[in-house]
Amino acid sequence: MSTATPARRSAVPPPPRPPVKVYPGAVFPESSIFMIGYYPLTIEPHAVVHPRVRFTTLHGPVRIGPGAIISEKSMIGVQYTEQKQQKQQQQQPEQIPPATRTTVPGQGQGQAQEQGESSEGEKSQARKVESVTLERGVIIEPGAYVEAELVREGTVIEAGAKIGRGCHIGRFCKICPYITIPPGENLPDYTVVYGNGEGERRIDHAGATEPGLDELRLRMSSVHVNLLKKLVQVPPKKG
Amino acid sequence: MALSFPYLYISCPCASETTLPPVWPYSNRLSRENAEDDDEEDEKTFDPRNPRANYSLYPLEHLLFCEDCRQIRCPRCALEEVLCWYCPSCLFESPSSAVKTEGNRCTRNCFQCPICTSPLSVNALEKPDPRDLSWILSCPYCAWSSLDIGIRFDRPSAIAGQLLRMRNGGQPTLTRKERDGERDRRKRGDTNDAEEEDDHSWKQHKEIEDVDDHFSNIRAFYTDQLAETSASSPFGGNNEFGYGSPGALSRIMGLYSRAGRLSSHRPKDKIRPMREAFGEDEGVKLFDAKGEDEIIERMKSVGWEGTAKLEQQSWQNRDARFLSDLRPVPTLLRTKRARRCRTCRHILTKPESKVASTRYRIRLVALNYVPTMTLKPLVPSPAPPSAAPAVTAAPTPLPPTAPSINLQALPSLIPTQFLLTLHNPLFDPVRVTLATPARTPGRFGSKVTILCPQFDIGANTDMWDEALTDVAAGSSGSEPGPGAKSRGSAAGNQSQPTPGAAAALDAAKRARAAADFDGPVQAEAGKIWDSGRNWTTIVLEVVPANLDEESPSSKPNKSAATNNPGKHDSNPDEPPGETGLEEDEDVLEIPVFVRINYEADISSEDEDGPAADDAVIVRNKRGEKKVKRELAYWCVLGVGRISKIA
Ligand SMILES: [Zn+2]
Numbered sequence: 107m108s109t110a111t112p113a114r115r116s117a118v119p120p121p122p123r124p125p126v127k128v129y130p131g132a133v134f135p136e137s138s139i140f141m142i143g144y145y146p147l148t149i150e151p152h153a154v155v156h157p158r159v160r161f162t163t164l165h166g167p168v169r170i171g172p173g174a175i176i177s178e179k180s181m182i183g184v185q186y187t188e189q190k191q192q193k194q195q196q197q198q199p200e201q202i203p204p205a206t207r208t209t210v211p212g213q214g215q216g217q218a219q220e221q222g223e224s225s226e227g228e229k230s231q232a233r234k235v236e237s238v239t240l241e242r243g244v245i246i247e248p249g250a251y252v253e254a255e256l257v258r259e260g261t262v263i264e265a266g267a268k269i270g271r272g273c274h275i276g277r278f279c280k281i282c283p284y285i286t287i288p289p290g291e292n293l294p295d296y297t298v299v300y301g302n303g304e305g306e307r308r309i310d311h312a313g314a315t316e317p318g319l320d321e322l323r324l325r326m327s328s329v330h331v332n333l334l335k336k337l338v339q340v341p342p343k344k345g
Numbered sequence: 346m347a348l349s350f351p352y353l354y355i356s357c358p359c360a361s362e363t364t365l366p367p368v369w370p371y372s373n374r375l376s377r378e379n380a381e382d383d384d385e386e387d388e389k390t391f392d393p394r395n396p397r398a399n400y401s402l403y404p405l406e407h408l409l410f411c412e413d414c415r416q417i418r419c420p421r422c423a424l425e426e427v428l429c430w431y432c433p434s435c436l437f438e439s440p441s442s443a444v445k446t447e448g449n450r451c452t453r454n455c456f457q458c459p460i461c462t463s464p465l466s467v468n469a470l471e472k473p474d475p476r477d478l479s480w481i482l483s484c485p486y487c488a489w490s491s492l493d494i495g496i497r498f499d500r501p502s503a504i505a506g507q508l509l510r511m512r513n514g515g516q517p518t519l520t521r522k523e524r525d526g527e528r529d530r531r532k533r534g535d536t537n538d539a540e541e542e543d544d545h546s547w548k549q550h551k552e553i554e555d556v557d558d559h560f561s562n563i564r565a566f567y568t569d570q571l572a573e574t575s576a577s578s579p580f581g582g583n584n585e586f587g588y589g590s591p592g593a594l595s596r597i598m599g600l601y602s603r604a605g606r607l608s609s610h611r612p613k614d615k616i617r618p619m620r621e622a623f624g625e626d627e628g629v630k631l632f633d634a635k636g637e638d639e640i641i642e643r644m645k646s647v648g649w650e651g652t653a654k655l656e657q658q659s660w661q662n663r664d665a666r667f668l669s670d671l672r673p674v675p676t677l678l679r680t681k682r683a684r685r686c687r688t689c690r691h692i693l694t695k696p697e698s699k700v701a702s703t704r705y706r707i708r709l710v711a712l713n714y715v716p717t718m719t720l721k722p723l724v725p726s727p728a729p730p731s732a733a734p735a736v737t738a739a740p741t742p743l744p745p746t747a748p749s750i751n752l753q754a755l756p757s758l759i760p761t762q763f764l765l766t767l768h769n770p771l772f773d774p775v776r777v778t779l780a781t782p783a784r785t786p787g788r789f790g791s792k793v794t795i796l797c798p799q800f801d802i803g804a805n806t807d808m809w810d811e812a813l814t815d816v817a818a819g820s821s822g823s824e825p826g827p828g829a830k831s832r833g834s835a836a837g838n839q840s841q842p843t844p845g846a847a848a849a850l851d852a853a854k855r856a857r858a859a860a861d862f863d864g865p866v867q868a869e870a871g872k873i874w875d876s877g878r879n880w881t882t883i884v885l886e887v888v889p890a891n892l893d894e895e896s897p898s899s900k901p902n903k904s905a906a907t908n909n910p911g912k913h914d915s916n917p918d919e920p921p922g923e924t925g926l927e928e929d930e931d932v933l934e935i936p937v938f939v940r941i942n943y944e945a946d947i948s949s950e951d952e953d954g955p956a957a958d959d960a961v962i963v964r965n966k967r968g969e970k971k972v973k974r975e976l977a978y979w980c981v982l983g984v985g986r987i988s989k990i991a
């Protein structure tokens with residue numbers, strides 16, 4: 107996990123726009139992507155971001171790994187905090203580098219509206235960086251909602267699935283459509299979550315032990331990326 | 346609140362027949378006599394609250410109609426027969442002979458995931474070495490694959506056959522021939538040095554023996570036994586007839602009778618009793634406590650995740666306690682079915698035999714023969730005549746648009762009017778007679794009055810026919826009923842036979858309605874409310890029961906009910922004040938007896954066919970030969986829920 111570059115304050119407060127770093131080879135149609143936040147958004151090489159994706163970096167940096175595919179209407183990044191989840195969050199093991207800044211002006215206003223009568227002292231104390239990192243070859247399908255802290259290599263999060271904040275999703279996992287993963291879960295490698303609601307879980311042992319299957323999956327996703335590079339149009343930047 | 350009001354259920358007349366019509370080839374004459382015997386039954390009021398009623402009430406859409414019996418047919422009085430078997434996954438048709446021998450599952454490449462039941466797909470498993478190519482079954486949903494049970498295939502086709510020859514883990518199963526060979530060899534006790542090695546492999550094989558081996562062993566044992574015992578059976582040694590042959594039953598019966606009769610002068614030892622299976626070679630598997638321990642050990646090692654759910658176990662056709670025991674489930678075949686009338690065996694519905702087609706060749710649905718009935722609350726509720734203002738403007742167009750009456754809470758003891766519209770699907774004008782008990786059956790009888798119990802409905806002719814053949818259709822046809830002054834035909838006389846006549850006709854009708862009634866549009870006894878090309882609307886008046894007071898008697902007593910409407914004295918015999926309602930007792934359901942008479946064009950069947958017995962052939966005014974037909978049945982109108990008086 108690369109340390110986040112220090113967040114720069116946006117000049118115009120109303121819609122804070124995150125600093126974006128797009129590596130060469132990545133597809134990022136910036137004009138048709140909705141972004142909000144103060145922390146940096148990093149798109150690594152050969153990642154493909156579809157139009158109409160929403161990124162939120164209000165609570166921490168977001169990093170999209172190489173060769174990842176983010177489909178349209180999906181939401182990446184920790185959304186507005188709720189008090190209950192915040193308490194849960196404090197019990198999580200700390201892996202995130204200490205925040206470069208603990209309070210963000212302008213954010214407090216939005217928070218106050220969301221939280222209502224939450225005590226000011228608790229809020230300022232609880233504020234910490236909640237980053238979202240997607241590793242190499244991760245595929246996020248349309249309408250998925252990812253707040254997970256870390257999604258590791260080759261994992262597929264299918265349409266409409268919701269991954270709660272602070273989750274750690276292992277390598278080559280598969281989250282089936284419309285599954286909800288509650289906040290703070292740790293899914294081991296090769297987990298398949300299927301069914302309804304929070305779903306049934308199974309470990310794909312065969313996928314784990316069969317030699318060459320991981321490379322095969324990554325190769326297939328790279329073929330997918332190459333195709334999308336031709337299909338997803340990046341409109342020329344204005345100005 | 347599962348009920349949505351209003352609803353209509355039709356009672357299939359087969360329920361009133363004490364026995365089901367006999368199955369062909371008995372003549373349908375018999376059933377008709379039965380029906381005539383039941384005339385007394387018909388006099389009784391149909392009670393929708395009778396538990397038996399549940400078995401005869403159907404929505405009109407679920408009913409069929411037999412043209413030969415001229416009767417409604419429900420699932421109870423229609424027979425189903427399978428036309429063809431097909432796989433829903435690959436849409437291949439299986440011949441019924443294959444279904445009998447190979448079972449009702451797809452024998453091609455169609456399998457379902459043993460974890461989640463999704464259809465499995467055949468995928469190639471690529472390897473750096475192209476010669477190493479193999480195929481697996483994999484689930485696109487839960488990512489299960491046949492690798493989980495250690496199975497991979499050499500070819501992407503005939504997966505079922507390949508799977509049959511493989512155990513979980515990939516070891517081959519013995520073919521039947523191999524099994525038989527091994528068994529014979531063991532029986533003979535061959536322990537030649539040359540076969541020592543083979544014997545060793547057999548022993549190894551024994552350790553992973555499964556259900557198939559047991560089955561083949563026990564089957565071989567009984568085949569032998571049959572051959573031995575039938576040689577000494579009274580009918581001689583015809584070994585070629587097994588117990589499965591068609592004549593087997595009669596031979597077994599003969600064996601019993603003959604054996605009893607001839608036992609005195611026939612040596613008993615001639616009939617050798619069949620031996621029971623004994624030993625593993627004959628398919629007997631003794632209980633082994635060690636095996637149970639093994640299972641427990643295995644459970645310890647694989648844990649909760651490694652065991653199959655009960656549901657998953659039930660999909661398997663053999664014992665599968667662990668995930669590693671699961672096998673892909675071949676897709677269950679489906680059928681296309683035809684329905685026949687139980688009485689006359691004529692086909693009522695028959696889908697096209699092509700698997701991919703969803704069309705029907707024959708489909709005699711009741712919707713095309715039985716008038717549909719729709720119920721609507723009449724708003725505004727008619728005010729007393731004195732309070733009503735003199736009509737000046739044209740009355741509101743019929744029927745009313747927004748019902749303000751809440752059908753989920755009908756006010757008790759307040760007369761409420763409903764519009765009952767009947768649509769005629771037939772191509773002949775019909776005369777409808779409706780009858781209903783004055784008080785609905787049950788503990789709480791609501792008072793029901795049909796303001797116009799007998800009326801005519803026009804034929805379901807072409808839309809344009811109405812406009813083009815105006816006068817003739819209006820004046821001729823069946824003579825108008827006593828109550829129904831056919832406003833539709835009168836208006837038709839005046840309107841012009843132009844294509845745009847419909848609007849004019851409507852306006853004329855409305856004007857006439859205003860003129861005729863000399864007052865606000867109000868339901869009038871003996872008159873229809875409105876009518877059109879093939880529909881007629883009448884008014885139904887209901888006084889919902891008081892749920893706090895039980896009816897004087899649970900039996901519908903017509904005279905008593907009509908004599909003191911709205912006022913019920915509580916029955917002294919029953920405990921008073923019993924207000925606890927049973928489930929859905931507050932639902933207002935009106936049983937209505939519908940009788941439809943019409944004159945149909947004569948068909949060739951009516952001339953000399955079986956239907957000629959009861960069909961009365963008449964000549965109408967134009968001298969055309971017509972057949973008088975009649976259809977009668979009970980139906981139930983669900984009006985709404987009665988609210989308690991607060
Ligand atoms: Zn029936």
Ligand SMILES: [Zn+2]
Nearest residue numbers: 432435451455
């Ligand atoms: Zn199939």
Ligand SMILES: [Zn+2]
Nearest residue numbers: 458461484487
């Ligand atoms: Zn599956």
Ligand SMILES: [Zn+2]
Nearest residue numbers: 411414686689
């Ligand atoms: Zn019939």
